[in-house]
Structure formats: C-alpha cells, structure tokens
Amino acid sequence: MDENKAAFEPRIIAFVCNWCTYAGADLTGTSRIKYATNVEIVRFPCTGRIDFMLLLKAFAAGADGIIVSGCHPNDCHYTSGNFHARRRWIVFRGLLDFLGIDVRRIHYYWVSAAEGAKWAEVVNQTVAEIRELGPYTEYKKVANYIEETEAAHE
Numbered sequence: 001m002d003e004n005k006a007a008f009e010p011r012i013i014a015f016v017c018n019w020c021t022y023a024g025a026d027l028t029g030t031s032r033i034k035y036a037t038n039v040e041i042v043r044f045p046c047t048g049r050i051d052f053m054l055l056l057k058a059f060a061a062g063a064d065g066i067i068v069s070g071c072h073p074n075d076c077h078y079t080s081g082n083f084h085a086r087r088r089w090i091v092f093r094g095l096l097d098f099l100g101i102d103v104r105r106i107h108y109y110w111v112s113a114a115e116g117a118k119w120a121e122v123v124n125q126t127v128a129e130i131r132e133l134g135p136y137t138e139y140k141k142v143a144n145y146i147e148e149t150e151a152a153h154e
C-alpha cells in the first residue's frame with residue numbers, strides 16, 4: 001500500500017435499520033469490541049426506506065464509502081423491507097454505474113442484533129477496502145460544481 005493511502009482515513013456513512021444492525025452495533029460497543037472509528041451511523045426504521053437520493057446525498061456530504069445494513073432475510077421487522085431494499089439495490093447499482101458513481105464504494109450487509117462481532121468485521125473490512133480505493137474526490141468535484149452552479153443562479 002502506498003504511503004498516501006495508508007495515511008488516508010476514509011469517511012464511511014452507514015445506513016442501518018433500527019431493529020437489527022443498529023442493535024448489533026450497540027452490542028459491539030457494550031461488548032467492548034474495538035473497531036474502526038471511521039463510521040457515522042444513520043439509523044432508519046428499516047432498510048426498505050433507503051432510496052437512491054440518500055446514497056447520492058451521502059457522497060455529496062463527503063462520504064468516501066457507504067454501508068447499508070439491515071436484518072437477515074426473513075427477519076425484517078416489517079416482513080419484507082430488506083427484500084425491497086435488496087431489489088432496489090439491484091436497480092440502483094445499474095443506475096449509479098451508468099451515472100459514473102463508483103459502486104465499489106457501496107457495501108450491502110445483513111447484521112442481526114446478536115452479531116456485534118460481525119458489525120466490527122463489516123466496518124473494518126469496509127474501511128480497509130475504501131482505504132485501498134483512496135478518497136472519493138471525483139464525486140466531490142461534481143458535487144462542488146453543482147453547488148457552485150446552483151449558487152450562481154440564485
């Protein structure tokens with residue numbers, strides 16, 4: 001790994017469901033399992049709520065990588081929200097790729113309330129992979145351009 005990538009601390013935004021992954025992440029803390037501190041958690045009732053614009057807004061806000069994580073299949077608190085999220089992801093992925101978004105920066109997982117150790121692994125693995133990719137400067141350049149253009153027309 002080159003020196004710049006080793007020094008780079010990725011900013012990861014994690015969209016997690018309240019009932020499984022958020023509780024799992026809480027268990028990581030109460031179990032005193034150490035893991036990378038690069039992640040900012042955004043709690044949702046269910047991953048079925050995640051939409052395309054949230055992913056773009058996370059990148060626009062400076063994320064280098066995104067985690068979406070919810071209940072395992074058949075464990076969703078709302079029966080099928082995680083299946084809807086998974087289907088949406090298949091559609092989003094193609095659309096994001098078409099728009100030039102680096103889809104390697106978006107990671108999708110299932111983490112239950114009992115999997116505190118898995119949450120730590122998920123975060124550590126994502127941080128390592130995003131660190132290897134480097135800062136997501138391409139998206140930030142586009143986001144800054146859009147912001148400046150909008151400001152100029154106000």
Ligand code: FES
Nearest residue numbers: 017046070071077
């Ligand atoms: Fe966890 Fe639906 S409540 S994914």
